[in-house]
Amino acid sequence: MKAIINAKIITEGEILEGYNLLYMKEIIAISKELPIWSEVIDAKGAYLSAGFIDLHIHGSNGSDVMDATPKALETISASLLQTGTTSFLATTMTMAQEDILLALENIKSYNSKEGAKIAGVHLEGPFINSKKHGAQNPLYIQKPNIELIKPYMNIIKMITLAPEVEGAKEFIDYLKQKYPKTVLSIGHSDASYEQTKESFKWGISHSTHLFNAMNPLHHREPGIVGAVLDSDEVSCEIIADLIHMHPMFFNLLYKLKEDRLLLVTDAMRAGCMRCGSYDLGGQEVIVKDGEARLSDGTLAGSVLKLNDALRNFYKYADISLPNLIDMVTRVPAQKLGLKIGELKEDYVADMVIFDKDFNILKTFVNGEVKFG
Numbered sequence: 039m040k041a042i043i044n045a046k047i048i049t050e051g052e053i054l055e056g057y058n059l060l061y062m063k064e065i066i067a068i069s070k071e072l073p074i075w076s077e078v079i080d081a082k083g084a085y086l087s088a089g090f091i092d093l094h095i096h097g098s099n100g101s102d103v104m105d106a107t108p109k110a111l112e113t114i115s116a117s118l119l120q121t122g123t124t125s126f127l128a129t130t131m132t133m134a135q136e137d138i139l140l141a142l143e144n145i146k147s148y149n150s151k152e153g154a155k156i157a158g159v160h161l162e163g164p165f166i167n168s169k170k171h172g173a174q175n176p177l178y179i180q181k182p183n184i185e186l187i188k189p190y191m192n193i194i195k196m197i198t199l200a201p202e203v204e205g206a207k208e209f210i211d212y213l214k215q216k217y218p219k220t221v222l223s224i225g226h227s228d229a230s231y232e233q234t235k236e237s238f239k240w241g242i243s244h245s246t247h248l249f250n251a252m253n254p255l256h257h258r259e260p261g262i263v264g265a266v267l268d269s270d271e272v273s274c275e276i277i278a279d280l281i282h283m284h285p286m287f288f289n290l291l292y293k294l295k296e297d298r299l300l301l302v303t304d305a306m307r308a309g310c311m312r313c314g315s316y317d318l319g320g321q322e323v324i325v326k327d328g329e330a331r332l333s334d335g336t337l338a339g340s341v342l343k344l345n346d347a348l349r350n351f352y353k354y355a356d357i358s359l360p361n362l363i364d365m366v367t368r369v370p371a372q373k374l375g376l377k378i379g380e381l382k383e384d385y386v387a388d389m390v391i392f393d394k395d396f397n398i399l400k401t402f403v404n405g406e407v408k409f410g
Contacts, residue, residue: 042061048086063405065385079400095127100113111144120409121343122401127156158374159195161196163178167228172250173339182208184212199223238265244272244273249283278351279340292355304339306318
């Protein structure tokens, strides 16, 4: 048996002190007792939480999911450990159909046990609206096509699409009938408020990088943002890098959405790298001063780390630390229906130890120290 001692243990709604966390591959107990035969790790007063989960990330440390090689996935997975991330959705891009299929096949066959775990695929595009393509290449946008992705539905956990485009309703109806656990997310969309609210009835239950690649919130046309904020059921993700949205919205969004708000990075291959020239979806991206942009100035994902997102959000929002950590642990885990993201008995021992400034000290995957 292993034990973590002297930690401020973050559980749902509270921080426990004076307790020990006992674990092997799974969490055994949070207890004041410490078996004398335990293998002990001293947290020295730092915080201990469940490992972080990123539902939207394209790449890191020079590699991208669309590279479609085991080495790329291995590099991404290993580099995310330094950010406290223990699970993530490998996120694809709108590219040529053969490139998407190669990426999906690569993820499907990937079986490495090192690094952060790939919890599945987030298919971002190609079923989006060309009017709101953002950094997605408009040349490869296509109508919703279930036959393209049907062989990979066992690994596709989330799909970002524009529900207003031709064929979207039939596509959504089919998925909700055959694959009800797949999260359907509105994004890269030009839907109106009314169209968005209607899509929620069809089965859309999430919003991809709220405010970005969609029509802006307006007092006479609330659009997608207004519809999401007006829903008690639909969750949303934000990129808290202080670039994709003004931090004034952090507190407002939390007050409105509470446990339906998630933090993601939308990081591209320049994550954990220096400034310079990179590519995303076959398009050149210039990374400078923490911003990733196409040559025309369009934001192209981010270079955000998930622990930095937590630090940014905590600085500007009136939120408790346990509720903050929920946004990258319990909430995304429940969205995917996975038994991770909480420090509870029989849950997988994916954990992270971090200091008061959200610097990552140790990252555990399946009870094994993988970083720190």
